[in-house]
């Protein structure tokens with residue numbers, strides 16, 4: 001290995017000399033190390049609120065969770081890349097900030113709260129809403145689209161299938177809050193399938209539908225922390241990942257199961273650290289803004 005490395009350094013040196021450049025000192029970073037570290041990317045984890053699930057039975061097709069409840073984290077993420085800044089998901093509604101009591105949905109299934117506003121949370125990492133260039137939502141349920149319309153310069157990268165669904169007359173009539181959370185976004189780029197956000201493979205939206213028609217996960221290649229795969233709502237609980245349980249309210253069960261299979265194969269192939277976005281355990285393990293993963 002050493003002799004191969006030495007000969008590569010020699011070849012590189014010869015190329016640099018031919019190009020009329022100065023040869024680098026011997027202790028400089030090797031080409032292999034440059035390739036391994038990749039561009040300078042940071043990932044911030046921000047707290048978009050808490051969801052108390054009062055009726056966990058909704059999160060399986062059978063009665064496995066009858067009578068159980070759970071506390072879900074509701075994170076959103078800011079990924080700073082040399083070519084731009086992406087926000088992944090948008091937490092719960094900012095209307096919850098400062099409410100004296102957490103809000104319980106009329107059906108009693110969920111009790112939700114949010115600790116702080118987007119502006120304050122971004123301020124803590126030296127940013128403002130206008131600094132976000134791209135917004136991508138794992139999907140458009142209420143707990144992921146809270147401040148989606150509060151990013152004046154962002155382009156919403158959205159699966160065409162998700163866009164057509166959430167802005168359909170059916171959803172507008174049945175779930176107006178979900179429709180209204182994204183209806184006024186001006187800059188929209190519709191995508192179909194996987195999407196490489198910055199064109200260098202380091203931040204990739206992975207199309208994994210079923211929870212909703214255009215549900216996605218996100219693969220980030222960090223220079224030091226390595227590959228991270230954010231699950232969106234493919235799995236809400238570790239137990240659902242282990243047992244391949246599908247929530248009762250998913251758009252398409254068969255498609256969800258296919259996405260679970262694709263997700264696991266992909267996670268294995270890239271050796272990614274999988275983060276279940278609603279898992280409080282996973283959330284607690286991540287550094288929180290202003291700290292970051294890089």
Ligand SMILES: [Zn+2]
Pocket residue numbers: 141143144233278
């Ligand atoms: Zn969710």
